Amino acid sequence: xxxxxxxxxxxxxxxxxxxxxxxxxxxxxxxxxxxxxxxxxxxxxxxxxxxxxxxxxxxxxxxxxxxxxxxxxxxxxxxxxxxxxxxxxxxxxxxxxxxxxxxxxxxxxxxxxxxxxxxxxxxxxxxxxxxxxxxxxxxxxxxxxxxxxxxxxxxxxxxxxxxxxxxxxxxxxxxxxxxxxxxxxxxxxxxxxxxxxxxxxxxxxxxxxxxxxxxxxxxxxxxxxxxxxxxxxxxxxxxxxxxxxxxxxxxxxxxxxxxxxxxxxxxxxxxxxxxxxxxxxxxxxxxxxxxxxxxxxxxxxxxxxxxxxxxxxxxxxxxxxxxxxxxxxxxxxxxx
Amino acid sequence: xxxxxxxxxxxxxxxxxxxxxxxxxxxxxxxxxxxxxxxxxxxxxxxxxxxxxxxxxxxxxxxxxxxxxxxxxxxxxxxxxxxxxxxxxxxxxxxxxxxxxxxxxxxxxxxxxxxxxxxxxxxxxxxxxxxxxxxxxxxxxxxxxxxxxxxxxxxxxxxxxxxxxxxxxxxxxxxxxxxxxxxxxxxxxxxxxxxxxxxxxxxxxxxxxxxxxxxxxxxxxxxxxxxxxxxxxxxxxxxxxxxxxxxxxxxxxxxxxxxxxxxxxxxxxxxxxxxxxxxxxxxxxxxxxxxxxxxxxxxxxxxxxxxxxxxxxxxxxxxxxxxxxxxxxxxxxxxx
Numbered sequence: 288x289x290x291x292x293x294x295x296x297x298x299x300x301x302x303x304x305x306x307x308x309x310x311x312x313x314x315x316x317x318x319x320x321x322x323x324x325x326x327x328x329x330x331x332x333x334x335x336x337x338x339x340x341x342x343x344x345x346x347x348x349x350x351x352x353x354x355x356x357x358x359x360x361x362x363x364x365x366x367x368x369x370x371x372x373x374x375x376x377x378x379x380x381x382x383x384x385x386x387x388x389x390x391x392x393x394x395x396x397x398x399x400x401x402x403x404x405x406x407x408x409x410x411x412x413x414x415x416x417x418x419x420x421x422x423x424x425x426x427x428x429x430x431x432x433x434x435x436x437x438x439x440x441x442x443x444x445x446x447x448x449x450x451x452x453x454x455x456x457x458x459x460x461x462x463x464x465x466x467x468x469x470x471x472x473x474x475x476x477x478x479x480x481x482x483x484x485x486x487x488x489x490x491x492x493x494x495x496x497x498x499x500x501x502x503x504x505x506x507x508x509x510x511x512x513x514x515x516x517x518x519x520x521x522x523x524x525x526x527x528x529x530x531x532x533x534x535x536x537x538x539x540x541x542x543x544x545x546x547x548x549x550x551x552x553x554x555x556x557x558x559x560x561x562x563x564x565x566x567x568x569x570x571x572x573x574x575x576x577x578x579x580x581x582x583x584x585x586x587x588x589x590x591x592x593x594x595x596x597x598x599x600x601x602x603x604x605x606x607x608x609x610x611x612x613x614x615x616x617x618x619x620x621x622x623x
Numbered sequence: 624x625x626x627x628x629x630x631x632x633x634x635x636x637x638x639x640x641x642x643x644x645x646x647x648x649x650x651x652x653x654x655x656x657x658x659x660x661x662x663x664x665x666x667x668x669x670x671x672x673x674x675x676x677x678x679x680x681x682x683x684x685x686x687x688x689x690x691x692x693x694x695x696x697x698x699x700x701x702x703x704x705x706x707x708x709x710x711x712x713x714x715x716x717x718x719x720x721x722x723x724x725x726x727x728x729x730x731x732x733x734x735x736x737x738x739x740x741x742x743x744x745x746x747x748x749x750x751x752x753x754x755x756x757x758x759x760x761x762x763x764x765x766x767x768x769x770x771x772x773x774x775x776x777x778x779x780x781x782x783x784x785x786x787x788x789x790x791x792x793x794x795x796x797x798x799x800x801x802x803x804x805x806x807x808x809x810x811x812x813x814x815x816x817x818x819x820x821x822x823x824x825x826x827x828x829x830x831x832x833x834x835x836x837x838x839x840x841x842x843x844x845x846x847x848x849x850x851x852x853x854x855x856x857x858x859x860x861x862x863x864x865x866x867x868x869x870x871x872x873x874x875x876x877x878x879x880x881x882x883x884x885x886x887x888x889x890x891x892x893x894x895x896x897x898x899x900x901x902x903x904x905x906x907x908x909x910x911x912x913x914x915x916x917x918x919x920x921x922x923x924x925x926x927x928x929x930x931x932x933x934x935x936x937x938x939x940x941x942x943x944x945x946x947x948x949x950x951x952x953x954x955x956x957x958x959x
Contacts, residue, residue, distance in 0.1 A: 300846025301950025510636025
């Protein structure tokens, strides 16, 4: 392909679109099923129930410390598919490109996607690209959808948490949100804050091996831990109490959150997993998480109690208790 | 939800996003699996290979004669999944909304999506919504991904066409492209030209019942019949010749194409299917198509020959022969 910027004709269905697909996408992804260029991929899937999920990524800027939109687009959907207790297998990818987007940036994003997919052990098997006029999108938007096979006998649900269950968090809070906002706002810190974007399917799998009666997994992305726990408490009609001192947060993330006026419980994460597990499996689950990729800082951060249904509390080191509210209004648009 | 326009906070992950999902999406789609609000849907799938496909829809304008972006988003992906010889079962949906988009328009689009999904017999089981700032998208973009189960023993491929095979087309060419461009350009015709957007999974199924050795199915969307046949001829290393007089085209579509300077073979369709079938199954396939939904105008329009590999020809009523070229450059941006 000779052009160094995306043109409207690259989305036309004609010869220039064929060139874009063959030269940029096929060589970027290098997948055997994808390269058949059929309208649909024909896939072998082991027996079992199927987990399916989708997310669209509009993060701004596209490149940020520790990652880019391509890594988010793979990891985010892999993690969502895995939350059902599934082994993610196949992804679809849909691109919206703004006329004028640099082809070199697209190639760089495809490379990240290929590497992240390889790390997660998933295949990108089918795709689509649309191009819109300059000023009608913002560089690049990416949708991924994914499917996986649910482990035999596993049936996870956000409505299955019961009093006494423990709340596990796989690592530090807030890294992704603060990494993106820091580059957006031109902030600099003593030490780098990088996105935590990572595929957590292996971590979930290891946790399920150790805690086969785990109730559910959720990744605290937009809206942060606060949204996730409020949703779980609501779905299970229980209350959840988190011990503030037990929640891992990097000092520079805590500092930046305070400076910017954010509640770190509401800041987005892209490589963290919350799991609710029965008390008698909590220690085994924690050890499994800590030994799994991206789980070294895992901690038991709280506990499920009877009521009031749908309420989430934070207990401070001083013994006081406050409500952990869901975000009201907007905090960080286009964080993922 | 009290707001009548989409706000950035509707994509925040907080309480306003929860309100949007519960009030607009859940009540619009009313699906039992979707309403569980898990990060991934857990699905029962009959045994067999899986067909998977995705498309993103950026059509402009969003509403046009005979349909809207929602109908395209369902039918387009259903048709792609079905081209593998599959029964489409489940769809994911990803929305990108521009700040300020009217909630009433969104509800109207969701209604079309629900009705089109019901017509096709598929379930919308998982979704995602992002909101971007005003001026950074164009109203609404929709991605759908779909999965289905491939019929036992069926293995379709664009590379399997052989000399002697017949080319079937399920109906008239160009309706969708001309319908969209007519409203975009403010053109009026004596009779209405409406989009042909329609789910063709039942038509494909019926054709496969009648022609079990059908080589492949392709829907001639962006780039039109010309792109589809050129891709098939290339993949199979054969030539294809189409008899111009046998190709069904509505007179008003032919007239509009001529007036606008478009080659009707390059105009987009959203409810048409091309199938290549062995000669001895062609009549049965044609009859099955004609009796299937949206197939009344089906025709055998041409034939596969040995070479030159990758070439597509049009034979006119006068006996002359010209090349049917793929679109070079851009014709109708954002037609789907």
